[in-house]
Amino acid sequence: MRSEKNWKTDQHEFEKQACAALDNFLESLEGEEFKIDITGANWSDEYGTEAGEGWSFGPEGHTVPGTDRRVRWLHELYTIADPTCTTRVTVPTLWDAQTRRVVNNESSEIIRMFNSEFAAMTGPTPDYCPQHLRAAIDETNAFVLRGINNAVNGCGYSISQEAYDEQVALLFATLDALEERLVRQRYLCGDVQTEADWRLFPSLVRFDAVYYVAYKCNLRRLEDYPNLSNYLRELYQTPGIAAACDIAGMKRGVFSKAGPVGANGIVPVGPIVDHTRPHDRERLAAKAAVANRKNKTAARYFQTGKLELALSIQPLK
Ligand SMILES: N[C@@H](CCC(=O)N[C@@H](CS)C(=O)NCC(=O)O)C(=O)O
Numbered sequence: 001m002r003s004e005k006n007w008k009t010d011q012h013e014f015e016k017q018a019c020a021a022l023d024n025f026l027e028s029l030e031g032e033e034f035k036i037d038i039t040g041a042n043w044s045d046e047y048g049t050e051a052g053e054g055w056s057f058g059p060e061g062h063t064v065p066g067t068d069r070r071v072r073w074l075h076e077l078y079t080i081a082d083p084t085c086t087t088r089v090t091v092p093t094l095w096d097a098q099t100r101r102v103v104n105n106e107s108s109e110i111i112r113m114f115n116s117e118f119a120a121m122t123g124p125t126p127d128y129c130p131q132h133l134r135a136a137i138d139e140t141n142a143f144v145l146r147g148i149n150n151a152v153n154g155c156g157y158s159i160s161q162e163a164y165d166e167q168v169a170l171l172f173a174t175l176d177a178l179e180e181r182l183v184r185q186r187y188l189c190g191d192v193q194t195e196a197d198w199r200l201f202p203s204l205v206r207f208d209a210v211y212y213v214a215y216k217c218n219l220r221r222l223e224d225y226p227n228l229s230n231y232l233r234e235l236y237q238t239p240g241i242a243a244a245c246d247i248a249g250m251k252r253g254v255f256s257k258a259g260p261v262g263a264n265g266i267v268p269v270g271p272i273v274d275h276t277r278p279h280d281r282e283r284l285a286a287k288a289a290v291a292n293r294k295n296k297t298a299a300r301y302f303q304t305g306k307l308e309l310a311l312s313i314q315p316l317k
Contacts, residue, residue: 036118037065041074041091054089066097078102108141111195128195136189140196144188147174148203156215156260164216172219175228182227186234186284197235204232208273209247210254214261223273233279242276 041057044050055074063070064077071077075089081101093105094113104110115128129137147170154167178200181188188196203211204222211217223229236242248267255267 044073055091064100065095066100108199111199115195126193128193128198130194133189133192133194137194137196140188141199143174144178144196144200144203147171147177148200152203152207152211152215152217155217156211168217168219171217175220175222175225179225179228182231184284186281187231191285193235193238201232201235201241204228205236205245205247205275206250208271210250212271213268214254221271223271230279230281233275233277234281236275237279 039057039062041055044053044056050056053073053075057072057074059072061070061072064080067080069080074091074093077093077095078085078087078089081099087105090105092107092110094103094110095101096103104113112129119125119127151167151171151174155164155171158164158167178188185191187193188200207217207222212221222232236245251267255261256265
């Protein structure tokens with residue numbers, strides 16, 4: 001999503017989008033009020049009868065919004081609109097109940113859609129991607145994606161010592177750099193929370209609980225970084241976020257057969273990390289009021305803690 005926000009609530013108008021699919025999707029919203037529902041999905045058994053089916057809505061299935069069809073697998077959503085579709089079926093998946101098709105399954109684009117094109121639905125919420133910070137946000141996102149979001153998986157899933165050594169060095173060098181940045185400023189891109197903070201957050205909140213043990217990211221704990229851990233607590237304590245983070249569930253998911261470490265489903269007891277204890281990030285607050293008290297977008301985005309979401313847009317009745 002590369003467009004600028006150009007939405008008028010009473011007369012929906014959208015700039016021409018870079019992406020034709022999105023363009024059509026936005027045009028189809030014209031004159032409609034709508035809401036977004038979130039449905040969770042589980043990774044199906046890698047073995048036995050469910051092998052190769054991917055994300056599952058469970059044996060009871062899920063009624064596809066906008067239709068009366070009930071499906072068991074997320075891949076069935078993709079082929080409803082296009083029976084010849086062979087794309088990768090990933091979460092999150094954004095489904096439009098009105099046009100009955102998958103609109104987007106790229107989280108970085110969906111998060112921007114929530115921030116901009118859907119802004120009129122959510123009332124007054126902060127702009128997490130203001131134009132003047134766009135370049136800094138994009139640069140930070142790329143840095144975090146390579147050095148943190150992808151590197152933790154690189155550590156966990158490496159199948160050679162060399163590959164692991166490379167990923168773990170990259171991961172901790174990136175954490176060191178972020179720690180250094182957060183000595184000077186409250187958030188990754190300056191004085192205000194932005195999309196970049198919320199794209200880092202899921203990796204940080206899982207770090208000690210999951211990645212440190214299960215993905216062998218154990219050079220240092222996040223708790224050993226004074227600024228990063230403080231910053232994590234501030235993000236965690238943002239209204240709406242803690243309730244959306246099921247850390248015990250994240251551990252269960254990873255230490256089950258789905259994770260890189262064969263743990264026979266046994267979930268380790270620790271570490272005990274209290275993200276609710278006070279942080280002191282206010283000391284870096286800008287003079288300007290920090291307009292990030294309400295965080296609907298982020299809360300919605302991290303609803304299941306694992307980003308294992310199938311989202312669907314539905315017209316309001
Ligand atoms: N481009 C996607 C990739 C998401 C992704 O890889 N999701 C994983 C779960 S975390 C998935 O669904 N994997 C299933 C597969 O690759 O078959 C995004 O970032 O939104």
